[in-house]
Amino acid sequence: MEPLEIAQQVLDAQPFSKHLGTQVTRFDTELSELVLDVRPEHKQQNGFVHGGVLSYLADNTLTFAGGTVLGTNVLTSEFKINYVRPGIGQRLIARATPIYNGKRQAVCECRVYVVNDGEEKLCAVAQGTIVNLDA
Secondary structure, three states: OOOOHHHHHHHHHOHHHHHHEEEEEEEOOOOOOEEEEEHHHHHHOOEEHHHHHHHHHHHHHHHHHHHHOOOOOOEEEEEEEEEEEEOOOOOOEEEEEEEEEOOOOOEEEEEEEEEEOOOOEEEEEEEEEEEEEEO
């Protein structure tokens, strides 16, 4: 089985991710990419994608990026997010890369883009520490 197929199986095993409809579109040591089509229930009262949805997507993508260098038994130790633009559009794309890794942890960066009428715009930036539970 290909790494991308394995990554999608891992994502599908997460009930919350399955509920939201998240998909893995890239999974390798250079980049992990998750996408989510925006639905009305993902929005807050002003019509923007809720910050919790953006945060979830960043967190999960950071963890997948960490998993590319640490193995599959990983979770987020900590992360921070900066919201830079309201999420107004039809799709979210989160792209994360490991920027440092040791045996037990990896520090990863993520950028979340909102796609509106085919144009990607940055809406959030996150950084997190991913830990290997087996180490």
